[in-house]
Amino acid sequence: MNKNRLEAFSDGVIAIIITIMVLELKVPHNPSFQALWPLWPVFMSYVLSFIYVGIYWNNHHHMMHAVKEVSGGVLWANLHLLFWLSLIPFVTAWMGENHFETAPTIAYGFVLFMAASAYSLLVRRLIAHHGKNTTLADAIGDDRKGKISIVLYLAGIALAWFAAWAGFLVYVGVAVMWLIPDRRIEQKVVEEEREEGEGAPS
Amino acid sequence: MNKNRLEAFSDGVIAIIITIMVLELKVPHNPSFQALWPLWPVFMSYVLSFIYVGIYWNNHHHMMHAVKEVSGGVLWANLHLLFWLSLIPFVTAWMGENHFETAPTIAYGFVLFMAASAYSLLVRRLIAHHGKNTTLADAIGDDRKGKISIVLYLAGIALAWFAAWAGFLVYVGVAVMWLIPDRRIEQKVVEEEREEGEGAPS
Amino acid sequence: MNKNRLEAFSDGVIAIIITIMVLELKVPHNPSFQALWPLWPVFMSYVLSFIYVGIYWNNHHHMMHAVKEVSGGVLWANLHLLFWLSLIPFVTAWMGENHFETAPTIAYGFVLFMAASAYSLLVRRLIAHHGKNTTLADAIGDDRKGKISIVLYLAGIALAWFAAWAGFLVYVGVAVMWLIPDRRIEQKVVEEEREEGEGAPS
Amino acid sequence: MNKNRLEAFSDGVIAIIITIMVLELKVPHNPSFQALWPLWPVFMSYVLSFIYVGIYWNNHHHMMHAVKEVSGGVLWANLHLLFWLSLIPFVTAWMGENHFETAPTIAYGFVLFMAASAYSLLVRRLIAHHGKNTTLADAIGDDRKGKISIVLYLAGIALAWFAAWAGFLVYVGVAVMWLIPDRRIEQKVVEEEREEGEGAPS
Numbered sequence: 001m002n003k004n005r006l007e008a009f010s011d012g013v014i015a016i017i018i019t020i021m022v023l024e025l026k027v028p029h030n031p032s033f034q035a036l037w038p039l040w041p042v043f044m045s046y047v048l049s050f051i052y053v054g055i056y057w058n059n060h061h062h063m064m065h066a067v068k069e070v071s072g073g074v075l076w077a078n079l080h081l082l083f084w085l086s087l088i089p090f091v092t093a094w095m096g097e098n099h100f101e102t103a104p105t106i107a108y109g110f111v112l113f114m115a116a117s118a119y120s121l122l123v124r125r126l127i128a129h130h131g132k133n134t135t136l137a138d139a140i141g142d143d144r145k146g147k148i149s150i151v152l153y154l155a156g157i158a159l160a161w162f163a164a165w166a167g168f169l170v171y172v173g174v175a176v177m178w179l180i181p182d183r184r185i186e187q188k189v190v191e192e193e194r195e196e197g198e199g200a201p202s
Numbered sequence: 203m204n205k206n207r208l209e210a211f212s213d214g215v216i217a218i219i220i221t222i223m224v225l226e227l228k229v230p231h232n233p234s235f236q237a238l239w240p241l242w243p244v245f246m247s248y249v250l251s252f253i254y255v256g257i258y259w260n261n262h263h264h265m266m267h268a269v270k271e272v273s274g275g276v277l278w279a280n281l282h283l284l285f286w287l288s289l290i291p292f293v294t295a296w297m298g299e300n301h302f303e304t305a306p307t308i309a310y311g312f313v314l315f316m317a318a319s320a321y322s323l324l325v326r327r328l329i330a331h332h333g334k335n336t337t338l339a340d341a342i343g344d345d346r347k348g349k350i351s352i353v354l355y356l357a358g359i360a361l362a363w364f365a366a367w368a369g370f371l372v373y374v375g376v377a378v379m380w381l382i383p384d385r386r387i388e389q390k391v392v393e394e395e396r397e398e399g400e401g402a403p404s
Numbered sequence: 405m406n407k408n409r410l411e412a413f414s415d416g417v418i419a420i421i422i423t424i425m426v427l428e429l430k431v432p433h434n435p436s437f438q439a440l441w442p443l444w445p446v447f448m449s450y451v452l453s454f455i456y457v458g459i460y461w462n463n464h465h466h467m468m469h470a471v472k473e474v475s476g477g478v479l480w481a482n483l484h485l486l487f488w489l490s491l492i493p494f495v496t497a498w499m500g501e502n503h504f505e506t507a508p509t510i511a512y513g514f515v516l517f518m519a520a521s522a523y524s525l526l527v528r529r530l531i532a533h534h535g536k537n538t539t540l541a542d543a544i545g546d547d548r549k550g551k552i553s554i555v556l557y558l559a560g561i562a563l564a565w566f567a568a569w570a571g572f573l574v575y576v577g578v579a580v581m582w583l584i585p586d587r588r589i590e591q592k593v594v595e596e597e598r599e600e601g602e603g604a605p606s
Numbered sequence: 607m608n609k610n611r612l613e614a615f616s617d618g619v620i621a622i623i624i625t626i627m628v629l630e631l632k633v634p635h636n637p638s639f640q641a642l643w644p645l646w647p648v649f650m651s652y653v654l655s656f657i658y659v660g661i662y663w664n665n666h667h668h669m670m671h672a673v674k675e676v677s678g679g680v681l682w683a684n685l686h687l688l689f690w691l692s693l694i695p696f697v698t699a700w701m702g703e704n705h706f707e708t709a710p711t712i713a714y715g716f717v718l719f720m721a722a723s724a725y726s727l728l729v730r731r732l733i734a735h736h737g738k739n740t741t742l743a744d745a746i747g748d749d750r751k752g753k754i755s756i757v758l759y760l761a762g763i764a765l766a767w768f769a770a771w772a773g774f775l776v777y778v779g780v781a782v783m784w785l786i787p788d789r790r791i792e793q794k795v796v797e798e799e800r801e802e803g804e805g806a807p808s
Contacts, residue, residue, distance in 0.1 A: 012217030013221055016618070019622040020626070029703070031709050032709050058682075079259075086221055094230065097229060097231070098233035103233050107235075204469065208465075218419060278458070281454075284422075288454070291426060295431040300433075300434075416618055417621045417624060494631050502635075502637035507639045
């Protein structure tokens with residue numbers, strides 16, 4: 001089965017998720033800069049979620065680049081990931097509109113945790129399907145960053161129970177960890193491609 | 203006529219349908235977990251509809267993979283299917299917000315029934331157009347699952363008249379039936395492709 | 405310049421337009437079939453607009469299929485068309501929510517008229533750019549249907565001034581005219597392609 | 607790394623941005639032409655933003671056409687651009703609903719300024735990555751229009767502080783500057799391609 005439509009559909013869903021979040025930035029009815037002020041928590045959570053969805057798109061892009069074909073199980077693992085990502089606009093708005101209070105901050109962390117778990121499941125599905133394809137398995141390696149993220153989300157949720165801002169800071173920290181480029185992996189893919197002499201770029 | 207834009211357009215519409223449904227999950231104004239509680243029927247219907255739209259995308263993906271070209275009639279049969287799918291967010295919200303009462307549950311089943319009929323029409327249109335293309339005709343076979351679904355939707359609608367939850371359970375059952383992988387068909391496509399020696403993957 | 409991204413972008417915008425219209429079908433708060441009744445004018449105008457946007461996508465698909473390349477002027481003529489199409493959800497909702505009264509029905513016809521004019525402009529731009537490309541010029545021919553539509557929209561607007569329902573019927577009539585397959589043109593494209601021996605389908 | 611998904615994702619996000627802006631054109635509840643009158647400032651700002659987003663898509667299309675491959679840094683520079691573009695619907699609605707008063711007009715100019723800066727950053731990232739690729743570097747040249755725009759946005763913001771309409775006129779002027787076709791650059795790309803004998807059009 002071909003991977004192109006899976007990429008196109010995922011791109012579509014992720015593009016919509018990243019864009020409809022801005023609809024939660026309710027337009028103030030007052031034409032003054034002070035009227036913008038109450039929006040800052042919503043804006044902050046919008047920025048964080050924009051970065052998170054961007055990270056997912058980015059990682060999805062990288063991973064699928066090394067993928068050769070997809071199975072029915074992979075399609076569903078991918079839809080499962082998209083489901084949790086689709087809840088990000090909801091928890092983003094809830095957290096932003098309530099100024100990062102405890103319950104919404106925990107809910108935000110929970111959705112991040114579920115999305116990370118779903119991503120990890122997708123990774124395992126893909127490796128199971130490709131088995132001998134060393135480009136994918138090697139490129140992903142032991143998925144250390146993914147595992148650390150899942151642990152950190154749990155830590156963030158636990159912290160948020162006592163101090164919501166502390167949990168929020170953990171979520172920010174995980175995003176920063178992903179933003180730092182992982183040149184080692186990019187290098188790996190390039191090398192493998194050269195070694196295997198992969199002719200037709202997808 | 204080429205099938206690529208039909209796939210791209212369908213992917214776009216289905217991606218939007220699956221994503222805008224989450225907008226019906228109205229953000230609670232209260233930052234407590236109790237505030238999430240009233241959302242559970244909307245969430246349940248969201249999950250079911252997400253799975254249904256995912257199934258349609260999945261099946262569409264599979265079917266179009268075996269398709270070689272499309273006619274004007276196929277374009278319209280496809281738009282007809284997209285029309286009924288586009289009503290899913292509406293009935294999902296109506297059913298969820300009214301806690302699965304009779305009328306909305308019947309309406310939900312009706313839209314599922316119409317979408318399944320539209321899909322069946324599209325299948326017949328495609329087979330009519332491809333005639334000699336045995337890959338498509340064989341892969342779809344007698345479309346047993348599709349026919350069973352249509353009958354079950356009607357049964358669900360009839361049941362919902364007496365007990366809405368019973369109708370809802372039938373809809374859940376149909377979704378589960380589709381989620382169980384149909385390895386026989388996947389196998390068939392792979393085999394045919396090998397036999398025909400299909401060189402250029404679409 | 406390559407036509408692929410123009411097609412992809414147009415598909416995206418048209419897919420969004422056709423799908424967000426359903427958001428105007430406000431979910432009734434009452435779980436009874438009677439609660440659906442007041443929605444019928446909105447539903448009717450949704451159906452008509454869905455068909456119209458479908459026709460535009462269909463025609464766009466056909467025309468671009470015969471196109472080889474696009475210029476800067478074509479990109480802007482295409483955006484001009486998308487602009488008028490983007491107003492369809494607005495006039496659809498206004499017409500539907502006001503039960504096809506005079507002003508909204510005229511506004512609906514005006515947007516259809518502007519979209520048809522924008523399409524005609526795009527056609528002329530494309531033919532000007534391709535000049536010697538007889539596949540495109542011949543396929544479109546004298547664009548008789550397009551010209552008849554523009555005249556009928558004007559007639560519909562004039563009629564709506566006196567009786568809104570009469571204008572609405574004219575708009576329905578134009579849609580029906582486009583739904584009737586124009587096999588002559590499809591034939592033309594196929595023939596030309598065979599004659600020119602066009603090897604690589606776009 | 608391949609550029610196709612970056613183009614597809616950007617097309618998706620830009621298509622959604624350009625289309626959801628129309629949702630701010632609130633449907634009047636009154637079926638008279640007078641009811642449309644209060645919408646004209648929202649409509650005016652919609653038209654301007656539609657043109658601006660169209661210009662960005664157009665320029666993005668042109669630039670990526672000359673691009674051969676993308677790096678991780680380019681992906682993030684692109685997401686940064688999309689972030690600022692995603693705020694255009696927000697400032698468009700704020701400016702339109704408040705009849706071009708001072709604060710919203712300044713905010714609109716600020717978002718345009720940030721988007722232009724993000725675009726300029728993306729351009730520099732791409733040139734840094736392609737270095738020896740003279741088609742891209744030459745095609746963009748010294749990016750004179752981009753630099754002039756950034757200065758004009760700052761001038762517009764400064765002017766808007768004293769007279770909002772004057773700032774607005776500057777923004778309109780910049781859009782007009784971009785609408786005037788820059789045949790020199792289009793020519794350049796065509797020439798380079800011929801010289802380099804670029805065989806496979808992307």
